[in-house]
Amino acid sequence: MASSTEADGVRANTAQTHGTNKSKRKANKVDESDLLTVPEGWKEKPFTAEDNPRGLLEGSSFATLFPKYREAYLKECWPLVQKALGDCEIKATLDLIEGSMTVSTSRKTFDPYAIIRARDLIKLLARSVPFEQAVRILQDDMACDIIKIGSLVRNRERFVKRRQRLIGPKGSTLKALELLTSCYVMVQGNTVSALGPYNGLKEVRKVVLDTMKNVHPIYNIKTLMIKRELSKDPELRMQSWERFLPNFKHKNLSKRKEPKKKTVKREYTPFPPPQPESQMDKELATGEFFLRESQKRRKKLEEIKVKQAEALTKKQEERNKAFIPPIEKTAVKTKRAATETKIDIEAIKDKVKKAKNKKLGAPPVNRAAETASASVKKKTKRS
DSSP states (O other): OHHHHHHHHHHHHHHHHHHHHHHHHHHHHHHHHHHHSOOTTOOOOOOOTTTSTTOOSSOOEEEEEOOGGGHHHHHHHHHHHHHHHHTTTEEEEEETTTTEEEEEEOTTOOOTTHHHHHHHHHHHHHTTOOHHHHGGGGSTTOEEEEEEOTTTOSSHHHHHHHHHHHHOGGGHHHHHHHHHHTOEEEEETTEEEEEEOHHHHHHHHHHHHHHHTTOOHHHHHHHHHHHHHHHTOSGGGGSOOTTTSOOOOOOOOSOOOOOSSOOOOOOOOSSOOOOOOOHHHHHHHHTGGGSOHHHHHHHHHHHHHHHHHHHHHHHHHHHHGGGSOOOOOOOOOOOOOOOSSOOOHHHHHHHHHHHHHSOTTOOOOOHHHHHHHHHHHHHHHHO
């Protein structure tokens, strides 16, 4: 009896432990899903001077070069740049002689990451991004990405076409990309400058690189539109979206030209090829090796005579070809179609005579009067 009660107690304890483990797993699952979703209206606290009252231990500076055509614009907007960076206690200098911009920290700088943002600001200004957009990089939730596309395509004409494809007709493709990723995108020369949130920059880089690899940007824009609609549904947020996204097949229309002479590779064998037979081996096989010199000469002369005779017969045949008459084609006799009704020739002759005697538009002439007048004329001539 004591053993049975002890067993019942152990079973009850194990059941309780299993129940608590299951409840913990469920709680962990709920916690993971909550961690993945950011609550609405949540914002990170801004970094202020109170967070770092002692300032920075070491000073740091960054400098970038800018092209000649940007000199006039930078000279005009530089006071605004100094004012924006002055709020972060960062010094900015513009050197028009060297063509460079420099940003450096001061003793009053409290934010250690502000110098990195200032570096990105002058990089964007050098890449033809207007100041109104570039100054947004100083915000906490903003980042930038400068994508180098100059070395992705070798052919210059092909590179220009693909870059224009990224911009689209009247900038429509670029505008659609900006709306879907909520980023500002600027295509200039051999670089593409993007400014916006981190998730948007990731998508922009993917679209730009795919476009330079001959994948049309409209395919990526379509997938971004589908993802945007799917993200609105809270039920699908934790599920895989592969079933909804389109799978575009790559079609390579331009086939590579194949060579005229194809070299077929032989099958690999570890054994070396057989050794070719020498002249002595061939003579031993035919029995010529054991012949005398006179017999060898006689045999060679006979072979030469046979070859000469064959050549003479060929030449004679070619000469005789000129005297062979060509084969004439037999003339095919055309059978006349048998007339179904016999033509009355005499009746046709009479009709022709009557037509000759008649004059167009004249009254019918009396034959007897004509003959009488003709005889009278003859008599007068004789007399």
